[in-house]
Amino acid sequence: MMYVPKTGSFEGMKSMNRSTILNIIRLEGSISRAEIAKRTKLTPPTVGTLVQELLEEKLIVEERGVGKIQGGRKPLMLSVNSTAFYAVGIYAAAEVIRTVMATLDGTIIAEKEIRMKSPPPMDMFLESLASSVYEVLKVNSTPLDSVIGIGVGMHGLVDSEKGIAIFSPHLNLENIPLKRYLEDEFSVPVLVENDVRTLTLAESWFGKGKGVSHFLCVSIGLGIGSGIVIDNKLYHGPAHSAGEIGHTIVDVNGPRCHCGNYGCLEAYASEFAIMEQVQKRLRLGKRSVLQEWVEENGDLTMDMIYEASKRKDPLTLEVIEDAGRYLGIAIGNVVNMLTPSKVVLEGKLFRTGEPLLSPLEEMMRKCSVRSVQDTTELAVSSLGKKGMVTGAFTLVINQLFDTGKFLKING
Ligand SMILES: [Zn+2]
Numbered sequence: 001m002m003y004v005p006k007t008g009s010f011e012g013m014k015s016m017n018r019s020t021i022l023n024i025i026r027l028e029g030s031i032s033r034a035e036i037a038k039r040t041k042l043t044p045p046t047v048g049t050l051v052q053e054l055l056e057e058k059l060i061v062e063e064r065g066v067g068k069i070q071g072g073r074k075p076l077m078l079s080v081n082s083t084a085f086y087a088v089g090i091y092a093a094a095e096v097i098r099t100v101m102a103t104l105d106g107t108i109i110a111e112k113e114i115r116m117k118s119p120p121p122m123d124m125f126l127e128s129l130a131s132s133v134y135e136v137l138k139v140n141s142t143p144l145d146s147v148i149g150i151g152v153g154m155h156g157l158v159d160s161e162k163g164i165a166i167f168s169p170h171l172n173l174e175n176i177p178l179k180r181y182l183e184d185e186f187s188v189p190v191l192v193e194n195d196v197r198t199l200t201l202a203e204s205w206f207g208k209g210k211g212v213s214h215f216l217c218v219s220i221g222l223g224i225g226s227g228i229v230i231d232n233k234l235y236h237g238p239a240h241s242a243g244e245i246g247h248t249i250v251d252v253n254g255p256r257c258h259c260g261n262y263g264c265l266e267a268y269a270s271e272f273a274i275m276e277q278v279q280k281r282l283r284l285g286k287r288s289v290l291q292e293w294v295e296e297n298g299d300l301t302m303d304m305i306y307e308a309s310k311r312k313d314p315l316t317l318e319v320i321e322d323a324g325r326y327l328g329i330a331i332g333n334v335v336n337m338l339t340p341s342k343v344v345l346e347g348k349l350f351r352t353g354e355p356l357l358s359p360l361e362e363m364m365r366k367c368s369v370r371s372v373q374d375t376t377e378l379a380v381s382s383l384g385k386k387g388m389v390t391g392a393f394t395l396v397i398n399q400l401f402d403t404g405k406f407l408k409i410n411g
Pocket of ligand 1: 246247257258259260261264266
């Protein structure tokens with residue numbers, strides 16, 4: 001089971017102090033025992049005991065510092081032993097399984113990508129996940145006992161407490177026992193989370209959400225999802241489905257969404273919706289550079305749309321600007337409710353830049369109340385396609401620094 005500090009108990013206090021010390025060492029890069037005691041207001045003997053424990057577990061290392069001289073001797077400086085242990089991250093979608101191994105400071109040292117032509121059945125899907133982990137272990141002949149955990153970022157509805165993918169629409173599978181299967185296979189703790197939430201965690205640790213206590217991360221692909229960080233914590237909601245911004249309704253008279261409702265954001269601004277809107281206009285005989293490309297290459301692709309937008313094709317810009325406006329309305333509504341100080345935007349679609357972002361920002365400001373109108377910052381993610389898999393291994397690192405303890409397998 002994950003280690004939960006018992007509030008008020010001696011063990012609980014000790015664990016909290018351990019994670020506080022471990023986090024200060026991580027954030028400072030290098031720090032002395034005396035400085036830790038000063039910052040945490042813990043007594044020097046308490047700091048000494050906990051640091052000794054962390055040293056014995058090889059989570060931290062010490063070396064004679066080059067800094068200030070104290071009483072003629074340079075202090076012993078402590079730092080995180082980043083390369084002694086590894087975290088594995090898996091991003092599991094229907095068309096691709098991306099797996100990486102990273103050091104405790106988030107440096108990726110091995111990666112493997114498996115492309116799938118058609119959604120596999122459950123047993124084949126699980127076997128592919130396992131084989132991708134074996135592949136990254138092979139790269140540096142990493143022994144399994146130096147892997148402190150595996151994190152999985154899975155699309156669809158995920159129960160992160162049980163480690164189950166409740167429903168995966170793109171694979172058309174239900175109740176995938178990700179945690180149980182991978183823990184049986186590798187005997188290391190496994191954490192499972194929805195992929196947009198892992199992306200949000202990656203933004204929080206390594207991206208545009210770093211140091212931001214309240215932010216929203218909106219991710220656009222074939223669908224639209226979001227992750228919510230409140231008080232530095234990911235918000236799940238009781239049904240594991242908080243953040244479904246794609247199915248907030250931006251026009252009750254709008255087109256039908258695949259969820260059954262009408263006028264959802266996803267029916268206007270997802271990649272799928274944008275392709276549909278472009279096709280509709282082409283069928284109406286509207287002129288566009290895309291007509292020629294489709295005739296030459298067959299099907300319309302998102303890459304063609306990106307290229308047409310770069311060339312300022314009026315039809316393409318019209319569709320993208322509309323998508324931006326609807327995104328702005330939906331985000332403005334969320335901003336009113338949650339008042340995040342930042343909104344991080346992720347997805348290839350944001351490559352289109354101004355034509356999407358400018359109407360988005362205009363509508364977001366217009367739809368939000370005065371108190372947050374000018375203070376909510378907009379930022380485009382820079383993590384790229386590794387965002388979700390980075391978040392997957394960050395699940396493991398986050399738990400380690402949150403509790404100060406190695407995770408244990410849920411017996
Ligand atoms: Zn919908």
